Amino acid sequence: MSRFPSHTCHIPLAPLRRRWLEHRPGANALRRPRAGILTLVVSLFGVLIALGPANAQTQNSCLDCHSTLDPPFQVSGNDYTDSIHAQKGVNCVSCHGGDASSSDLDRAMSKAAGFRGAPERKQIPEFCAKCHSDSAYIRGFDPSLRTDQYSQYQTSVHGKLHAKGDDKTAVCTDCHGVHDIRPPSDQRSRVHPLNVAQTCSRCHADAAYMKPYGIATNQFADYSASVHHDALAVRGDLSAPTCSTCHGSHGAAPPGVSSVARVCSTCHVFQAQLFDSGSHKDAFAALSLPACITCHGNHRVQHPTDILIGTSEGSICLKCHASGDGGYLAAAAMHDDLVKLDSAIKRSDDILARAERSGMEVSEAKLAEADARDDLTKARVEIHSVEQPPLENDVGAGLKVAAATYQSGLNALAELRYRRKGLLASVVIIIFVLIGLFLKIRKLESKDTK
Amino acid sequence: MSALDRTYGWLEDHFRYGEFLALLRKKLVPLHRFSYFYFLGGMTLFLFGIQVFTGILLLLYYRPTPNDAFESVQYIMTQVRFGWLIRSIHSWSANLMILTAFAHMFSVFFLKSYRKPRELTWLTGIALLAIVLGFGFSGYLLPWNTLSFFATKVGTDIAGQVPGIGKWILTFLRGGEDVTGATLTRFFGFHVAVLPGLATLLVAVHLLLVQRFGMSLPPSVEDKWNEQPAARREVAFFPNFLLRELMAWYIALGILGALAAFLPWELGVKADPFASAPAGIRPEWYFMFMFQTLKLLPANIGPVPGDLLGVVGFGFAALVWAFLPFFDRDSRGRTRRWITGAGIFVLGYIVVLTAFGYLAK
Numbered sequence: 130m131s132r133f134p135s136h137t138c139h140i141p142l143a144p145l146r147r148r149w150l151e152h153r154p155g156a157n158a159l160r161r162p163r164a165g166i167l168t169l170v171v172s173l174f175g176v177l178i179a180l181g182p183a184n185a186q187t188q189n190s191c192l193d194c195h196s197t198l199d200p201p202f203q204v205s206g207n208d209y210t211d212s213i214h215a216q217k218g219v220n221c222v223s224c225h226g227g228d229a230s231s232s233d234l235d236r237a238m239s240k241a242a243g244f245r246g247a248p249e250r251k252q253i254p255e256f257c258a259k260c261h262s263d264s265a266y267i268r269g270f271d272p273s274l275r276t277d278q279y280s281q282y283q284t285s286v287h288g289k290l291h292a293k294g295d296d297k298t299a300v301c302t303d304c305h306g307v308h309d310i311r312p313p314s315d316q317r318s319r320v321h322p323l324n325v326a327q328t329c330s331r332c333h334a335d336a337a338y339m340k341p342y343g344i345a346t347n348q349f350a351d352y353s354a355s356v357h358h359d360a361l362a363v364r365g366d367l368s369a370p371t372c373s374t375c376h377g378s379h380g381a382a383p384p385g386v387s388s389v390a391r392v393c394s395t396c397h398v399f400q401a402q403l404f405d406s407g408s409h410k411d412a413f414a415a416l417s418l419p420a421c422i423t424c425h426g427n428h429r430v431q432h433p434t435d436i437l438i439g440t441s442e443g444s445i446c447l448k449c450h451a452s453g454d455g456g457y458l459a460a461a462a463m464h465d466d467l468v469k470l471d472s473a474i475k476r477s478d479d480i481l482a483r484a485e486r487s488g489m490e491v492s493e494a495k496l497a498e499a500d501a502r503d504d505l506t507k508a509r510v511e512i513h514s515v516e517q518p519p520l521e522n523d524v525g526a527g528l529k530v531a532a533a534t535y536q537s538g539l540n541a542l543a544e545l546r547y548r549r550k551g552l553l554a555s556v557v558i559i560i561f562v563l564i565g566l567f568l569k570i571r572k573l574e575s576k577d578t579k
Numbered sequence: 580m581s582a583l584d585r586t587y588g589w590l591e592d593h594f595r596y597g598e599f600l601a602l603l604r605k606k607l608v609p610l611h612r613f614s615y616f617y618f619l620g621g622m623t624l625f626l627f628g629i630q631v632f633t634g635i636l637l638l639l640y641y642r643p644t645p646n647d648a649f650e651s652v653q654y655i656m657t658q659v660r661f662g663w664l665i666r667s668i669h670s671w672s673a674n675l676m677i678l679t680a681f682a683h684m685f686s687v688f689f690l691k692s693y694r695k696p697r698e699l700t701w702l703t704g705i706a707l708l709a710i711v712l713g714f715g716f717s718g719y720l721l722p723w724n725t726l727s728f729f730a731t732k733v734g735t736d737i738a739g740q741v742p743g744i745g746k747w748i749l750t751f752l753r754g755g756e757d758v759t760g761a762t763l764t765r766f767f768g769f770h771v772a773v774l775p776g777l778a779t780l781l782v783a784v785h786l787l788l789v790q791r792f793g794m795s796l797p798p799s800v801e802d803k804w805n806e807q808p809a810a811r812r813e814v815a816f817f818p819n820f821l822l823r824e825l826m827a828w829y830i831a832l833g834i835l836g837a838l839a840a841f842l843p844w845e846l847g848v849k850a851d852p853f854a855s856a857p858a859g860i861r862p863e864w865y866f867m868f869m870f871q872t873l874k875l876l877p878a879n880i881g882p883v884p885g886d887l888l889g890v891v892g893f894g895f896a897a898l899v900w901a902f903l904p905f906f907d908r909d910s911r912g913r914t915r916r917w918i919t920g921a922g923i924f925v926l927g928y929i930v931v932l933t934a935f936g937y938l939a940k
Contacts, residue, residue, distance in 0.1 A: 488841070488842055488843035488845065489843070490653065490656040490657050490663065490843070490846055492653065492846070493653075493657060548663075548664075548840045549840055549841075551840070552836050552837060552840040552841075555833070555836050556833055556836070556837070559829050559830075559832060559833045559836075562829055563826055563829050563830070566822050566823075566825055566826045566829070567826065569822060570819060570822050570823060573818065573819060573822075574814070574819065
């Protein structure tokens with residue numbers, strides 16, 4: 130029983146038939162009867178041999194023909210066989226109907242055989258949803274696969290425009306492909322985390338395509354320069370965010386001012402909790418400023434540095450705070466605390482590296498130094514509460530550790546000097562002994578000579 | 580009568596050490612332009628003594644288990660007073676000892692000191708060199724750092740290529756299929772008990788044979804002295820030669836101290852058996868020529884795997900090398916030149932392949 134309603138096929142059959150006749154097996158032999166009966170017999174014998182096992186397996190006359198056609202009718206055999214549908218046993222007939230076992234074109238693509246052809250673009254979401262919204266059907270292939278994609282799509286900006294009859298807006302195949310659909314975990318998939326931004330940018334970075342919608346097209350360029358892109362594409366951290374992480378995939382829509390903080394907090398949990406507990410939350414709400422992106426930006430989120438907080442050039446605090454107000458003074462103090470700890474760690478780092486280069490064993494101090502780095506990280510996170518005391522606690526603890534590791538470095542260098550002095554002393558002693566031995570030998574041998 | 584004289588008197592009375600000293604004084608060491616090579620054996624023995632002394636000190640703190648080995652060496656290097664010096668001297672002295680052992684062997688080879696009746700002295704020397712290399716191989720794993728762990732894996736893999744008994748050797752060395760804590764315990768046992776026992780025994784035999792046959796004269800010096808008996812120069816082993824040897828030992832001690840102070844032996848990173856092997860794993864320098872040869876060999880040479888052919892080739896070459904004195908009968912003729920040429924080739928091969936191993940990416 131077909132899962133699809135029958136509808137009119139819009140594929141012109143005449144050229145296809147001509148093409149098929151040209152490419153079908155034995156076509157040349159039939160066109161040139163004088164090529165000899167022998168050729169025909171050999172060909173037939175070959176066909177018989179080939180048909181034997183082929184009949185035992187599943188025959189797919191669709192691919193036999195479509196793999197030889199030109200676009201848009203072409204379906205590459207590899208594209209399909211590598212797809213998740215082929216791997217799960219979903220074949221041409223499952224979507225397009227017809228009879229793939231028949232090598233007769235008219236029979237294979239007849240209405241009687243349930244052939245329904247390719248869906249029109251406007252029909253695609255519903256077409257895919259026939260299976261992908263049917264949890265009972267999908268369970269038979271992958272029980273963990275979600276079936277809410279279509280309902281999500283209907284709530285997305287894409288889905289809403291589609292419902293209004295906009296045929297430029299994205300449908301399933303724009304992001305997932307057509308016959309070459311692969312699971313998102315496959316690196317070749319258009320929706321693999323490493324490829325999502327590129328896939329979205331095909332429309333969203335195209336100024337001409339986006340013109341009717343009046344939205345910016347710099348998101349991809351901005352994202353490509355962000356710390357998120359760096360983490361994902363450069364460092365290969367697949368958990369780092371791409372477009373769909375913040376905007377959703379099937380339900381894609383820009384997060385509103387009120388919900389942007391909640392979106393960021395799915396990953397940046399502590400920062401969000403501290404922000405909520407601090408005085409900035411109400412102040413931002415009063416000014417209708419969105420959390421997070423007011424200071425960090427949205428697509429072009431940069432790696433945060435200690436310059437961001439404080440009162441020097443480049444500090445974002447100056448956007449709202451003026452010289453002398455409470456926030457201004459607190460920002461300056463917090464910046465100083467962070468810089469103090471950062472400098473102390475760098476100083477400790479330098480001396481330990483010097484000691485290590487000189488061959489001293491300082492691995493324990495280097496291990497302890499990690500605690501100071503942890504304290505610095507904690508202090509940088511504490512910034513989000515804009516409360517000074519907890520930050521000072523972390524900085525104080527880190528400074529203690531950094532002072533101890535710096536002292537370890539000093540001790541190692543002092544030990545090195547001590548060793549070299551000891552070496553010098555022992556070399557002097559050895560030289561004296563050598564001179565003594567030399568003189569003794571000379572005395573002995575001069576006596577022998579006499 | 581001073582306390583010293585009284586002590587000498589007591590010793591003379593009980594042990595007649597004067598007779599022993601008279602024997603040493605009677606023993607003569609030839610003096611000629613190659614005499615400096617006579618110091619190499621003594622130098623190797625001195626460094627072996629340093630190894631025993633520093634090794635015993637390290638044993639006071641070292642713990643041969645995968646969980647403790649690295650930490651105990653780290654503790655020796657950082658917490659134990661002069662532990663850094665003892666460990667660095669132990670490591671540097673081990674390398675210098677292998678270097679002087681090789682130099683001693685080649686000097687004996689090129690000065691033709693292995694000739695009749697000293698064949699057994701040569702053979703015990705070769706066995707001692709093998710033991711010294713065993714010391715190096717087993718000691719390398721003991722700090723249980725990444726480099727030593729994976730180098731041991733590669734080294735034992737190569738030993739496993741020996742035809743017929745390779746699998747057995749591999750299991751015997753590793754104490755199982757893989758390099759584990761069992762390998763560490765085993766290597767520790769070899770390093771501090773089996774090899775020192777064998778080495779002491781062989782050193783005793785080697786020295787006894789040296790005493791029995793005396794110092795060998797290079798053929799050219801021998802010819803000259805036979806022609807001009809007046810040119811013969813010799814000094815007493817005791818005290819003249821021994822004092823010279825003492826000077827060489829003091830110089831070695833100075834070099835060891837300088838190396839330990841300026842280039843302390845590094846500890847590396849603790850081994851993680853579950854981590855993948857880091858890039859650029861290579862053995863200690865004295866195994867480099869063999870390692871590089873195996874690396875250069877193709878996967879298959881005809882129907883035979885390249886590695887197998889390499890291992891068999893080295894085994895055969897070592898056997899020929901060890902029994903060379905028995906071929907060198909014609910001490911004046913073509914055989915002599917052929918054997919010297921073979922020695923130059925072997926030395927050149929070792930030097931070039933070692934340098935290539937370090938320079939090649």
